[in-house]
Amino acid sequence: MPVLYLTEAEVARVLTMDLALETTAAAFRKMALEEAVNPPRQRVQTDHAVLHVLPAAAKTLGALGYKAYTTTKQGAKFHVTLFDPKEGGITAILEADLLGQFRTGAASGVATKKLARANASTLGVFGTGKQARTQLLAVCKVRPINTAFVYGRDAERRKAFAQQMASETGVEVIPVEKPEEAAKCDIVCTATNAREPVLLGEWVSPGQHLNVIGSNFLGKTETDVEVFRRTQVVSVDSKEQAKLEAGDFVEPIKTGVLQWTDVFEFAPLLVGRYPGRETPDDVTMFKSLGLGVEDIALAVKVVELAKQQGLGREILS
Secondary structure (H helix, E strand, O other), rough: OEEEOOOHHHHHHHHHHHHHHHHHHHHHHHHHOOOEEEEEEEEEEEEOEEEEEEEEEEEEHOOOEEEEEEOOEEEEEEEEEOOOOOOEEEEEEEEEEHHHHHOOOOHHHHHHHHHOOOOOOOOEEEEEHHHHHHHHHHHHHOOOOOEEEEEOOOHHHHHHHHHHHHHHHEEEEEEEHHHHHHHHOOOEEOOOOOOOEEEHHHHHOOOOOEEEEOOOOOOOOOOOOOHHHOOOEEOOOOHHHHHHHHHHHHHHHHHHOOHHHEEEHHHHHOOOOOOOOOOOHHHHEEEEEOOOOHHHHHHHHHHHHHHHHHEEEEEOO
8 A cells, every 4th residue: 555755844835724723623523522532642762762652543534543753852753644544554654743733733722712702812922932833823813813922031032933923923923021921911822841830820810711732741830830729711632641741730739729620621621511611700721732633633634635736755555
């Protein structure tokens, strides 16, 4: 069976945030309907590299596969491998750095569309990297954002990031010197590599929606305990995975501020099994860890579009 190989550049030619929002929402709905299987991320390592694997299947999306990536001191390398859901052979291999960025942004976009106030118009972003970019792109697609405030530790980077994102979105993007300036918005996204809190509860105000996406290790957190004291709705893409990876939850659980019974799986919340936001003053949170089902759902559509445009090259399995 021939296998289609797509490079990062070829993926970029067909990948859009609209497509990522569509496929990510579909993946969550399939999880809610129990038509998808998404076990937690697995990790193994040598002295020099860590291999991370996210397998998933969604039969009614025609999706079966996994994302695998390695992290070293030199950086990270990402691939998605897709299989024929009936015959089992490999059908495609995609370079998947950009794909992962877009599905992570899209997950926050889907959550924002469900949980944020409909009239939310200001966005605060913590971080100036690749993941921060797609957070901003996604949120601007689902809410009428007119101004975004960006905080990062490096003044030159945040200035350059703000200029880039203003050009990409058509939204006024303002670099700010103090983190609390980014925290005083209708919607706040944290997309950092921080090991200690960057978003403090004393800055959280009624009616906000928070997308917390930076940490997927128990030893890292972007939020302090006070954030959870002020949050009425805490949702997560996978509670099972959160128990293994959500560093943001460790201290709130340990101190009794948060109970696992208070944490909602986002997929059933999306389809209305849980209430979500109930008043304009509720503070809502979406904790994103990143799911393999999001990757393969998006990869399937990327492959379809790439084939239509004659992109990629076939290799023998």
